[in-house]
Amino acid sequence: MWKTVAQHLLSRAPAARQADPALVKTLRERVGASALGRSLAIRVVSAGSCNGCELELRATQNLVYDLTQYGLSFTPSPRHADILLVTGVAAHNMREALAQARAAMPEPALVVAVGDCAVDGGVFKGSPAIAGGAGGVVAVDLVIAGCPPSPAQIVQGLLALVEAQAPLPALPKRREPRRAPRLPPE
Amino acid sequence: MILLSHEDWAARRGRFIALWTDARHAYALYQPGELVAVELVDGAYPALSHAGAAWFQRLAHDLNGHTALGATDTRPAIDHGRAADGTGPWPEFKSPEVEGVHQVAVGPIHAGIIEPGHFRFSVRGETVLKLEARLGYTHKGTLGLIRGKSPRLAARFAARVSGDATVAHAIAFAHAAEAALRLEAPARAVYLRAVMAELERLANHTSDIGAIAGDAGFAFLDARFALARERLCAAAQAAFGHRLMMDAVIPGGVAGDISTGGAAAVLDALVALEAELPSLKRIFEDYASLQDRVVGTGIVPPALAEAYAAGGYAGRASGQTHDARLLPGYAPYDNFALFVPVEQEGDVAARIRIRLAEIPESIRLIRDMLHSLPETPIAIAPQAGSGAAVGAAESFRGPVWYWLRIESGVIADVFIADPSTLHWPLVEHAAATAILADFPLINKSINASYSGVDL
Numbered sequence: 290m291w292k293t294v295a296q297h298l299l300s301r302a303p304a305a306r307q308a309d310p311a312l313v314k315t316l317r318e319r320v321g322a323s324a325l326g327r328s329l330a331i332r333v334v335s336a337g338s339c340n341g342c343e344l345e346l347r348a349t350q351n352l353v354y355d356l357t358q359y360g361l362s363f364t365p366s367p368r369h370a371d372i373l374l375v376t377g378v379a380a381h382n383m384r385e386a387l388a389q390a391r392a393a394m395p396e397p398a399l400v401v402a403v404g405d406c407a408v409d410g411g412v413f414k415g416s417p418a419i420a421g422g423a424g425g426v427v428a429v430d431l432v433i434a435g436c437p438p439s440p441a442q443i444v445q446g447l448l449a450l451v452e453a454q455a456p457l458p459a460l461p462k463r464r465e466p467r468r469a470p471r472l473p474p475e
Numbered sequence: 476m477i478l479l480s481h482e483d484w485a486a487r488r489g490r491f492i493a494l495w496t497d498a499r500h501a502y503a504l505y506q507p508g509e510l511v512a513v514e515l516v517d518g519a520y521p522a523l524s525h526a527g528a529a530w531f532q533r534l535a536h537d538l539n540g541h542t543a544l545g546a547t548d549t550r551p552a553i554d555h556g557r558a559a560d561g562t563g564p565w566p567e568f569k570s571p572e573v574e575g576v577h578q579v580a581v582g583p584i585h586a587g588i589i590e591p592g593h594f595r596f597s598v599r600g601e602t603v604l605k606l607e608a609r610l611g612y613t614h615k616g617t618l619g620l621i622r623g624k625s626p627r628l629a630a631r632f633a634a635r636v637s638g639d640a641t642v643a644h645a646i647a648f649a650h651a652a653e654a655a656l657r658l659e660a661p662a663r664a665v666y667l668r669a670v671m672a673e674l675e676r677l678a679n680h681t682s683d684i685g686a687i688a689g690d691a692g693f694a695f696l697d698a699r700f701a702l703a704r705e706r707l708c709a710a711a712q713a714a715f716g717h718r719l720m721m722d723a724v725i726p727g728g729v730a731g732d733i734s735t736g737g738a739a740a741v742l743d744a745l746v747a748l749e750a751e752l753p754s755l756k757r758i759f760e761d762y763a764s765l766q767d768r769v770v771g772t773g774i775v776p777p778a779l780a781e782a783y784a785a786g787g788y789a790g791r792a793s794g795q796t797h798d799a800r801l802l803p804g805y806a807p808y809d810n811f812a813l814f815v816p817v818e819q820e821g822d823v824a825a826r827i828r829i830r831l832a833e834i835p836e837s838i839r840l841i842r843d844m845l846h847s848l849p850e851t852p853i854a855i856a857p858q859a860g861s862g863a864a865v866g867a868a869e870s871f872r873g874p875v876w877y878w879l880r881i882e883s884g885v886i887a888d889v890f891i892a893d894p895s896t897l898h899w900p901l902v903e904h905a906a907a908t909a910i911l912a913d914f915p916l917i918n919k920s921i922n923a924s925y926s927g928v929d930l
Contacts (some may be wrong), residue, residue, distance in 0.1 A: 300794070316828075317778065322609050322846070333586075333588045333645070334584055334591075334593050335588070335589065335590050335613075336591070336610070337613045337614070338590065338613070338638070338926065338928075339635040339636065339637060339638035339926045340589075340590050340637060340638040340639055340680075340924065340925070341635070341641065341719055341721065343588050343589060343590065343637025343638075343640070343641060344638060344682075344719065345684070345718070346588050347588050347701075348701070348704070348705060350701070351701040351702055351704070351705050352698055352701070352702045352705070352732060353702070363588060365586035365587070377613065378615055380613055380614055380615055380929075381557060381561055382553070382555050382557060382561075382611055382612045382613075382614055382615070383561075383583065383591055383612050383613070384557075384560070384561025385560075385561045385562050385563065386583045386584055386591065388561070388613070392586055405816070406656050411635075412631050412635055413615045413616070413617070413620060413632075413635075414617035415620075415648070416615055416617075416619065416620055417616060417619075418614050418615055418616035418619075419615055419616065420561070421745060426561075436602055436635075436637070439487075439712075439718060
């Protein structure tokens, strides 16, 4: 146990990921400010993926990427969700369910398409069995491309979305902490 | 391929793997890769009585319009009868006719981050009397997209039939293409493929064991095993340029050599896993609250596993010794005296124990292979030939089979059999031995792919 404690004392936590300012700027023009705040609940709908994107989405919760530290969490119910996150080609057989999940969400809501399939059908583009991406069924605010995108890319994209629709207020200038008056020795 | 009469076709016995049709024939594949066919008459063929044949016959009907004469299960497979806007009717789900039964509908959208499918439970109190799975939600038209493409182009689709088994699917596809075109992949490619396949097995075994513990409310094992998977994925990225090693295996060899420093990255990840595994295993075995959830839960009796020719950990936990790496067998495993663990209990705990036992074996295989990588080219270009063949590879969840007919360098026809097709009925059976709350554990412990069967 002491070895573990020592390791924890010696190791330094990696710097928290920050949203890419250029991406935030572009996204802000697209989605605008919303009243959702910065702690967002995500409902994932897998709409005809190969399950590769689901593996990487689950990896965003592991000890390395720890999506929860940014106030983002996955929720089972669309009624609790601020973000609808769609993976897969939007298979014809999933169109109805995907549209229902979106309709069940309270407004305002954001929609993120994760993975090349959800962006435009990916390698399956042109198949008669698909709607050709999430955009064929629901209006999409942000796409995170990749086959599959890495957990780091997914986290980056979601952070940019948080920042774009609810920027942090500018922090007041930091003052020197006031020193506590020293007590005279008794 | 052996062409049979209708009588011989229907009377045939053996370990049934898959069934499909093309324009003129129906084909059936038996262990260890024996292909038989029968001529279609007016778009119909005699149904097979093997337990596992039902889904394949339903799929052949929906894909090609061919009828299995005398089939008892004629429910649609992937054809949900949907209108252009995607809306469609619900089928009728029949419950057992006993008092006090009601139905619980789950999906197609599930609570966790998993693929879509609909489960209809008939329950009395908490006890599940029957589970009917309605699949087909992820149907993407993969087979149609593969037709008309060269083997190299089509490899991208094989790699995306089931993302968690992308390497195994790509290897099985490459085996079929290479057999059809009478090529042999260079020795170095064969070794690198096996390294990737075993890395994939480790990544899935670790994360799935953790996820089952997580479903039982045991977050610690989930977190530690997820970290083990993360290390393996990061090593795969360093060694092969992709965290899941997608598109790394191509017909004729592999797409790229292992990177400089790649072997060291993989070996480091193995050391980390090996160091932590004994303590994680002890925790799994020692915690009574965890064992209480998994021991005796979701039993698949050996006879049932035999009837469905179950493979992978789902079969091995129920007395099935089959492993495509040994039978039909393929290089380079013949050089490494593969050990395949087998148990008889057939419950969730046994499936976890099989996977725990496979982890050290895969670690050993990867080490031995990386230390004896042959110095040959990594790929040869496929010639534009013609031929037909089946190919197999053992994925983490069981054997994957591909059938290809190539004409002048272009794929004229294809069929893909993921082991999940034979495992879904086992999920249905096992669920009906337990209470509703145990279903997540049972489902995760068999972990059948949705995308792999919906095609």
